[in-house]
Amino acid sequence: MKTLFVAPTRNAVGLSSTALGLARSLERQGVRVAFFKPIAQTHELETDDSVHFARALLHAQLPDPIALGVAEEQLSQGQTEQLMEDVITLARQVAAEAAGGSGAEVLVAEGLALNDRNGYAGTLNAALARNLEAEVVLVSSLAGMNAAELADELEIAAQGYRRSDGSGLAGYILNFAPRELDFGGLLAELRTRSRVLASGELPLLGVIAENAALSELRTLDVARALKAEVLNLGEAQTRRVTSTVVTARTVPKMAHLLTSGALVVTPGDREDVIMAASLAHLSGTPLAGLLFTSSSGPEESIEKLCRAALNSSLPVMRVATNSYHTASLLSRLGGRVPHDDLERMERTIDYIADRVDVVPLGTRLRTETPVTERRLPPSAFRYELIQKARAANKRIVLPEGDEPRTVRAAIRCVEKGIARCLLLASPERVRFIAEGQGLTLPEGLEIIEPEGVRGRYIDALVELRKSKGLTAPMAEAQLEDNVVLGTLMLALGEVDGLVSGAVHTTANTVRPALQLIKTAPGNKIVSSVFFMLMPEQVLVYGDAAINPNPNAEELADIAVQSAQSAAAFGITPRIAMLSYSTGESGAGEDVEKVKAATALVRERHPELMIDGPLQYDAASVASVGLQKAPGSPVAGRATVFIFPDLNTGNTTYKAVQRSAGVVAVGPMLQGLRKPVNDLSRGALVDDIVYTIALTAIQATQHPADVG
Secondary structure, three states: EEEEEEEOOOOOOOOHHHHEEEEEEEEOOOOEEEEEEOOOOOOOOOOOOHHHHHHHHOOOOOOOOHHHHHHHHHOOOOHHHHHHHHHHHHHHHHHHHHHHHHOOOOEEEEOOOOOOOOHHHHHHHHHHHHHOOOEEEEEEEEEOOHHHHHHHHHHHHHHOOOOOOOOOOEEEEEEEEEOOOEEEEEEHHHHOOOOOOOOOOOOOOEEEEHHHHHHOOEEHHHHHHOOOOOEOOOOOOOOOOOOEOOOOOHHHHHHOOOOOOOOEEEEEHHHHHHHHHHHHOOOOOOOOEEEEEOOOOOOOOHHHHHHHEEEEEEEEEOOOOHHHHHHHHHOOOOOOOOOOOOOHHHHHHHHHHHHHHHHHHHHHHOOHHHOOOOOOOHHHHHHHHHHHHHHHHOOOOOOOOOHHHHHHHHHHHHHOOOOEEEEEEOOHHHHHHHOOOOOOOOOOOOOOOOOHHHHHHHHHHHHHHHHHHHOHHHHHHHOOOOOOOOOOHOOOOOEEEEEEEEOOOOOHHHHHHHHHHHHOOOOOOOEEEEEEEEEOOOEEEEEOOOOOHHHHHHHHHHHHHHHHHHOOOOOOOOEEEEEOOOOOOOOHEEEEEHHHHHHHHHHHHOOOOEEEEOOHHHOOHHHHHHHOOOOOOOOOOEEEOOOOHHHHHHHHHHHHHHHHHEEEEEEEOEEEEEEEEOOOOOHHHHHHHHHHHHHHHHHHOOOHHOO
């Protein structure tokens, strides 16, 4: 499925109608389309405009968007990632339920319109587009703009949505084009002034000319806006206001204005105007209505004379304001389409769909070969991580069972169905910790008192370690360590995975795993990766936690393990073997080790995309990669970064994490027969939750493939 994110370049560009028109235009090409509004436009309680019309006119079964107040609260509290995950959850629901459950081929997502009250909207729209893995359709307006201003506006907007690899832009649509527009001249000047337009990176998808008929209010809409007293409803629900006639002149001077769609605004004492309007109506002219000002009305004799008109299909209303003030209010009525005016919005959507050129776009979206490589954004990674963990339904032991962060994380995992967590701790102690944080222990959370079960594991530990001369008293002493106890439970198959490290060192977590779990078939070492949640995509760093100075053979194993881990979590592996030089530009023992490791991987796993040695910038920046390693399938596009030693890897991951504000999920251990994962002692509750999810997913993999 492809996602098109429809975003405004400024305020009042006709965003909602354009998004709906684009969806209809794609439907006409036979594409299965789903429409989606991620976040509500206003704080109003009524259904969002575009959502309402999508349900009514596109027959979409879409859920309500996230309330604007909820989104703003999450943004203000620094919970942007949680907001993005909520959006992705909604998007997947919409796409899955589209076309009667057949699923959507294209998801059209409408961003937030820009206004004076939501200065954050532009940044939020860019984040939404990125995390939805969308291509952006920019919507702009020619109203009050010259070519130079428009070119600058589109260029700036394109920079905000373009991804680092140059992708992310689907095209642009121009609204409110003057009828007398010199179209060819405009395009020529735009291309002269804008590189993104001249290159074709941002193609024109449509120019929508002004159409006054699409802005015509119903007489009923006018009555509602002015809070008018309706004296005679008539056909107010269907007649539309095409002109306003304010009676300042005599009837002979204004009679020619009494045409179809005219709203006649007059004080009640202008008997001549009232009679003229009545005659026009009775002669067959469908006036929009008669509006009395200053709380007035005609004299009884005039009312009787004109009753045939005033009590018929002619709408008649009355307001308290004078004629001048009333005319001023009428001139400022907005163009928002009321929810019950389906006919007007239907015409608007069709009008836009007729003028949007999506044939090339629609063909590409339908016939494009299946996507085999994704730039997996952070929120999509987290969403898929949680969904896969839920499907796995694994039992994960947490030896640090009375550690406050661990207790909170276990409660969250059980409540959200991420994993079946088992805490090794005193139940009374866990309950005390939970109550101290204002939490309630859910029924599904298992708690085992270690003192009550250690004895039953002594014989099993002796059996596993008998070759090392382990005796029963020695085993009993080792089992005093909850990490050893939890690891033995994993070795015996009583649990599916283990997570520790919130208060223990990496050595405390890994040593029992190496002794009791051992490496998986085909793996000689245990290594680790961090999933680095960069702004645009998730990258894999290995090894940044376990092996101090791997040799070429070990470095090759780390690369293969890391590639398998990346693939298991939806990331297409492009492996960069990092060094201080690129290609043949450097020499020395460290460079030769990287060259040898790269050669070993190519020989043993020719299916993997790998290159090295590469400097970090050559591996990660497209322009640098093209210059330093032209023709490389990895340079500038790497997703898996293999560091030559622990010093480099650990320093780099922490520098990126702290200086760039990047979330690092892990370390996730690789190469073990069963999943054991280590936490940083500075881990947050969210870090523990995601590590538990990683562990649950690892437990579903074949032992030979366990990360």
